[in-house]
Amino acid sequence: MTGNRRRSRRDWVVDSLLFLAAVFGSLLLYDAGDRDPVSSGLLALDFISGMVLCFALWFRRRWPVQLAILGAIATTYSDAAGAATLILVMSVTIYKPLRATLWVFLANAVSIVIYTEVRDKPEPWGVTIGFSVAIYAAVVGWALYIRSRRQLLQTLRDRADRAETVARLQAQQAQLRAREELAREMHDVLGHRLSLLSVHAGALAYRPDASAEEVGGAAEIIRASAHQALQDLREVIGVLRAPVGELPQPTFADLPVLVEDSRRAGLPVELDFDADGPLPDHVGRTAYRIVQEGLTNALKHAPGEAVRVRVVGAPGNGLEVEVVNPAPNRRTGEGQGLLGLAERAALVEGRLEHGRTPAGDFRLAAWLPWPA
Template identity: 70%
Template sequence: MDQSLSRKRSARDWVVDSVAFLLAALVGLILYDQNDQDAIPQWLFAADFVTGIALCLSLWFRRRWPVQLAVIAAFATVYSETGGVAALILTMTVAVHFPFRVTMMIAGLNVLSVAAYSIVRETEDPAVAVLIAAVPLYVGTVGWGLYVRSRRTLLQTLRERAERAELVARLEAEQGQLRAREEIAREMHDVLGHRLSLLSVHAGALAYRPDASTEEIAGAAEIIRSSAHQALQDLREVIGVLRAPVGELPQPAFGDLPVLVEGAQRAGVPVELELDAPGALPEHVGRTAYRIVQEGLTNAMKHAPGEPVSIRVVGAPGNGLIVDVSNPAPKGKPGDRGQGLKGLAERAALVEGRLEHGKTPEGDFRLSAWLPWPA
């Protein structure tokens, strides 16, 4: 049995039941008015009317007792023409909410009652003719009910799948966040611990060596300043990663760029890399550059598969680092790259850089970033 029968009647259900009652009552009264009162006994004529009105009223309770009312309607329509439409609606209710076997039993019982009707009412048409006229009505009614049932079942299945998928995705996201936070904790311990240890050592040296020369004091102060600035940059990046989507923890280093490109080339992507960045690049800037190239390659493989990708990473201390990733833009409607590029823009801003993206006049999609590289 359908679970919807046990729920409280909604506003839509009230409207549907009202329309069903009015339709059954209106058609029943028209059929009753067209009956030949001289052809049947008066008591049967009156029973037809009373039974038809009762069947129409029973439509208000069809969601509570659908099978019972359909069986009663099948026996009642043996002599009642006024309740014929109500019997059709009750049969369709069974088809919507119950299995096929139950529906066929109710439909067969109603078809037999139609055959018996021609005998009880002594109609001019033979029972076969009455059956030929009635069977298509019940076949159409049952078919409509089965279609409604299958559609509801499909929608319910899709809804349950969507809910399960959402639950699984939420659980996976929570697990990913836990793993990411553990990795961030390790990185904070390794990176920030090292920076702060340097600060402590040099600050302690200044405190315990009042006889240090001016040059030694200036050198230690510069190391303290540089380490404090680097620690602040690392802390900003860690906080940014905590706010970023799951899986955005930057683990690779700038030196892994050739490996990343080689992996894409082995996958069949025609990639050209121009790498000219001599010197010691700060770790947080190098990781950001790696993520920009990685995202550019990912977008190119997703939105323009098979097209060549050009990567240019050049820079020098004091001038900054330029990262360009370009590929021919796909034809037709462009794909959605918004979330990944937003994350890159935030990541570039965390290292005090800037990021731009869009189509070039030549028709390519270009992802370009400038990242600071202190002298």
Template identity: 70%
Template sequence: MDRTLGRRRSARDWVVDSIAFTVAVLLGLVLYNDGEKDPIPEWLLALDFFTGMALCLLLWFRRRWPIQLAVLSAVITVFSEAGGIAALIFTMTVAVHFRLRVTLALLGVNIASMTAYALVREKNEPILTVIITTAILYVGAVGWSLYVRSRRQLLQTLRDRADRAETVAQLQAKQAQMRAREEIAREMHDVLGHRLSLLSVHAGALAYRPDASTEEVGQAAEIIRASAHQALQDLREVIGVLRAPAGELPQPTFADLPVLVEGSRRAGVPVELELDAPGTMPDHVGRTAYRIVQEGLTNALKHAPGQPVSITVKGAPGNGLQVQLTNPAPNRRSGQRQGQGLIGLTERAALVDGRLEHGRTPDGDFRLAAWLPWPS
């Protein structure tokens, strides 16, 4: 059954129903006047008129009881010509809103009604001519109704597809927004985590050196001020991406790696860097290597402040890039959980088809190692 049946009548439905009622009444009266010439009793002629007009009035309820009224009209048109057009409209209504088998069954009922009509009304024309003419009229009306039904189904299918496409597009947009937010959160963690770790180291040095000279305090304060200023600048750049959708996240490059290491050295962390990676490196690989080193230095500053860090970055086109950081491992409590930084690094490495591992070495040091693809 069509989903439009039973719903509240729209303005278009009111117009269509009004036209159908008017046409049924006018043509029904024409047929009734023509049928007055038939050799039938007066009481049957009066019954023809009143039942025919009743069928026309029932057209206003054809959307509520379409099949019931169509069957009733088929019975009444056995003797009524005034209700012939109304019966045809009832049949068309069923053909538009119901399956083909229901329509064919109703068409069979109407053909039987036509045969009985030809016998009851005693037409001057041959019975076969009356049956064939009326059958052609009904088949044509049903065919047109089936075309209307198929067209409505096609339009509804196109609307459903459009709605699904819009829903999928909205979901994809939300997913893209979530991925962008995750990327921004990762950038904020990488950028600000390292800067704030440097601030923590210098502030801790001042706290544990109450006997420091004025010059040393001034130098440490200047480093803290510069690091805080840079952290604020990095934060502004990241937040700026949120305000400008067309912008891109500020991304470091592999060439910035020595500057990153030098900043940690100025913070008092003894860092040893071995860099051997000649050739032109893809941006995404170099950026991932930078983030791995940055996260490793941040973890060293947090968990093993003042301890030496050894960094090795080696590779060549076609062989891949190997990144390794080692530092003395802190004595962690057994219940301490792994931070989100290492999880994020693992995801970063996987995104460029690389791999990352971390853990304690047999010597008791903490080791962070990654291999990244470097196509030739």
């Protein structure tokens, strides 16, 4: 503790109690030493020195070492200074390095030897020195215990603060990862919906001879897709506004519905689905997203062309997902959607591959683990 810190209410209480205890102890020691064969002048100096050191205790937080040395000097002749000096030695031990404690202890040990010569005690000097050193040693030992306990409590507080900081940082990182996941969800969900809109809008633009029934059907699909896209966007914005939350996730059971939506959009989809069993949710969502991305890309790059979707697997053997469609104008570069799918597959310890087949079709395939 340093003297630059403002004294708290607890500090005032502790300092007041120590001051009163020092005054009471000084009076007792002075009364006991009043019977020594010394001059009245030395007795008066004894009393004055003891009271001065008691008042000096109010400054022990600012100058503990200096006041403890002053106490060692005063105890060479003063009994009344003993109580305040013990408190000063204890303060040095608690607040200052151990080297300072050692020097103060040695200074007080020397003062005890000088004291036995100045006061001419009737007891043998060995008894006086031994008793005094034992008291100082007991005070220093108690102060070292208090010091170690305070250091332990401070260490625990520091650890708690660090743990709180780490937890806060981990929460922030988790939130960032959630935001990244939301970005992927926005790409997957809205990309698919908007692809359906684009296909049907393009069909209306390039088929001016379409019948009223065909125009009405396409317009109804456009309306339904736009409405669903707005609903998805509202859900995303709602999650982003909330401190904690997740976007509603599709399930593996929704995959046939996804295929049927693409068929209604005019995309011929051939589905080979043979996967029954307790598939983990995170694996099922990954399979759903892979099929969704494949259908979305087919709508963008090969509208109206037949698409083959194969989802086959069993517990213990893994799940195979494959989407194949003609892609005469498809570029070979990887888009953000395919990069995101590769990350999704890696997160569930699966594999993803894509590229052209020897027949010129585009193939998106993945193997995902399915525990037995």
